[in-house]
Amino acid sequence: MPQRILVTAATGTVGREVVAQLREAGAEVRALTRGPAAFPPGVDTAHGDLSVPDSLSGALQDVSTVFLVWPFASIDGLAAVLTLIAENAGRVVYLSSAAVRDHERQAEQLIEESGLEWTVLRPHAFAANALRWSEQIRGNGVVREAYGQASMSLVHERDIAAVAVHALTREGHAGARYELTGPRSLSQAEQVRILGEKAEHPVHWEEASPQEARLQMLARGWPPEVADEVLHAQAAMTARPGPITKTVEQVTGAPARTFESWAAEHTKAFRATG
Structure with a gap:
């Protein structure tokens, strides 16, 4: 299991579930937030803003893996964030979408070129x-x-998080693009x-x-x-x-x-x- 996992957008619909399920799995978790937030016991909290790459340095210390949500409609600034991640971590799991909008496609390409081991999640409608x-x-x-x-x-946020947790904590998911549905x-x-x-x-x-x-x-x-x-x-x-996929069950072993x-x-x- 990775040494410590950083979860961005940790107060979001999926991010909060990723934090909770990682703790249930016994992982060391650091939650990135821009302000005060409550998390399960044992979760380390770091303050930072993805739109300000320099604010992430402390959050990335001693991190080996990152769950990345890029909540912006362009990739401006993402290259700098990925450079910082690559200086500290070896693996990133990126929450994209099944629509693969232009900025999401560009983000996926930057991640592929970053030198990081990567997995992409493409959920359909939440x-x-x-x-x-x-x-x-x-x-x-x-x-x-x-x-x-x-x-x-429709896909349950817990199922998106469950697939993310498998990709964050286990081997065999590098280079995968997972299309997720209910x-x-x-x-x-x-x-x-x-x-x-x-x-x-x-x-x-x-x-x-x-x-x-x-x-x-x-x-x-x-x-x-x-x-x-x-x-x-x-x-x-x-x-x-x-479409309907079986990806959730194939990755997690449990039906969607x-x-x-x-x-x-x-x-x-x-x-x-x-």
Whole structure:
């Protein structure tokens, strides 16, 4: 097992799970944060900011492996960060995405050229993305968006973390690109129904036009290019559901968790108010 593992974005959806599962596996963990944060007992905390490479020097001391999340829409500064990592560590596990957007593809290439042993994780849509519906579901029990029949295989953040932990702590994952999904495809309307069932609060889908949905996204602060990308992908998945892979089970030995299990764990976020 590596000497010490640095987890970037340690308070994020996946990063927090990676920290917890590494501790459960008995690994020495250092969590990188930009401010105060609570972690499981035994986790070493280091303060730093990926956008300021010089701030990472202390965090990288005595680290042999890094779980890297690059939370920016460009690779500006990544080369400097990778140089620092390579001066201290020998292995990096990078959280990319199945969309492999331009900056993610460029990041993957920089990592390949860094001299580090690398593994890339390419998850499809997160089950946690369903949290965007929580306010509508808690309120009137109606989710009004576009492309209710867009089908995708949602992946639980714990499964992404479990694959990451295997790649961080075990041999045999160098040079791998792991495409991660859940065990079955569900339409958005089906996801909403399941969330309501688990929260014991009837919920139904109300179809909106793509134009209306786009305005809603912009009102919530989504960049226009991101809103357009999401709607384009959803339109495609109404005709052709997103793929299903067996990668989680192949890497971890355990079947991928279902969306139903994720929904059952997060009922508090969707229970009706009042």
